[in-house]
Amino acid sequence: MTPDSPHTHANLSIDFYTFWKEQQEWKTYYKQHVDWKEVVTPFNPAHVTPAGYDFSVGSISRIGSRGELFRDDKILPIYFEMKHEVFPDDLVSDMYYLRGVGSYIVTFNETVKIPEGFTGLMWSRSSLIRMGANLHTAIWDSGYEGKSSSLLVVNTPYSIRIQQDARIGHMILVPVATDQYGQSYNGSYQKEGVA
Numbered sequence: 001m002t003p004d005s006p007h008t009h010a011n012l013s014i015d016f017y018t019f020w021k022e023q024q025e026w027k028t029y030y031k032q033h034v035d036w037k038e039v040v041t042p043f044n045p046a047h048v049t050p051a052g053y054d055f056s057v058g059s060i061s062r063i064g065s066r067g068e069l070f071r072d073d074k075i076l077p078i079y080f081e082m083k084h085e086v087f088p089d090d091l092v093s094d095m096y097y098l099r100g101v102g103s104y105i106v107t108f109n110e111t112v113k114i115p116e117g118f119t120g121l122m123w124s125r126s127s128l129i130r131m132g133a134n135l136h137t138a139i140w141d142s143g144y145e146g147k148s149s150s151l152l153v154v155n156t157p158y159s160i161r162i163q164q165d166a167r168i169g170h171m172i173l174v175p176v177a178t179d180q181y182g183q184s185y186n187g188s189y190q191k192e193g194v195a
Helices: 016-033 127-130
Strands: 008-009 010-013 053-063 080-081 096-099 102-108 109-114 118-124 133-136 149-154 160-163 165-175
Touching: 053 096, 053 160, 102 165, 118 127, 118 133, 127 133
Parallel strands: none
Antiparallel strands: 008 010, 053 080, 053 102, 053 165, 096 160, 102 149, 118 165, 133 149
């Protein structure tokens, strides 16, 4: 089979040359339209990675009441922002101490502005996962702008300490490939946390 010959299997036709060519076009499009300096504020060049950008801890909060989700609305719980704790053996004074299994809300330092034609996806940094914790995130729609929050779940019975400004989540931008292309986010979280 040559790169430009179509391969058919189970009613699925794949033209590898076309697929490869489209991938090259997307790479060019990405490089022309994604500049992390314009996507993230404040921008830190040390947070740029080969695939995306690392987001850092702005604050961590406990969930303090019940939330409710309706067909057309929601009532978010009350959040209690945690304070830094200092222990005699600490080398730094700006640590959040997460005691055992539990759920927390992390608000990131970074304000993000998702470019048109892209959506943002975020995963936990591997070091966080290896400590027994992970982030649960929604997607960032094209056109969204704000200082986002995500769910941090501690799965280990042992405590975890996280320093203020530690890199915790890794965002990538992927092209939007739906019929809704060209429509910008206009939901209730637009401009959240932006003064």
